[in-house]
Amino acid sequence: MQGGGAEGVTRVLLVDDSPVDRKVVELVLGSNTFAGSFHVIAVDSAKKAMEFLGLKDGKEQAVDMVLTDYCMPEMTGYDLLKAIKAMSPLKPIPVVVMSSENEPQRISRCLKAGAEDYIVKPLQSKDVPRLRSCSNAKPKDPPCSTVSKSADHIAAVDGTSSSLRRRAHLTDIAMVLHSSSAGLSHYFPFLFKFILLVYAILCVGELLHRWSNGCFLSYLR
Secondary structure, eight states: OOSSOTOOEEEEEOSSOOOOHHHHHHHHTTTTGGTTTTEEEEESSHHHOOOOOHHTSSSOOSSEEEESSSSOSOOOOHHHHHHHHOOOSSSSEEEEESSSSSHHHHHHHHHHHSSEEEEEEEOGGGGHHHHHOOOOOOOOOOHHHHHHHHHHHHHHHHHHHHHHHHHHHHHHHHHHHHHHHHHHHHHHHHHHHHHHHHHHHHHHHHHHHHHHTHHHHHHHH
């Protein structure tokens, strides 16, 4: 079922038996940040949601998604989810389940039944992009000129960033090589003295060895 609202506006059927939770969702989706992006139709039971969607009398109402609580009396959100998915298996209405309990088994159960997402209550602004990604609503396309300018700007920024990264990398390599050569030249005199010292010690050791073997006196003769 396709949404019948204005372009770029997501029609949400909110199903929750808690007045407080319904108000929270309405406040979040109606905040200045998302003003004009959502049109919320709120009902307090799964049965009323079925009536609104036309699951009982066949009079379908166009919505872009259903946002339902999991735990409700008489008919749960899970039962509503299964009923919606069975109504139009080829292109069903997106359903997002909400619950105050973050239970892996419950989440897995809802996702296997066809839920697009599972959100832990209360709904927050950070959850809204997840709702948008699940919706059937067609996003409002920005003007072509804006898109082309943005693309050109992004390409220019990417090219500049790549050039700067390459320059920085080459600069780092040059600095490492310079510091390495400077460090080695600083240690050359010490290395030369160390080699002379080792050579002198070896010579003295050889002389002492010959002396102990009586070869030194014969060498002097």
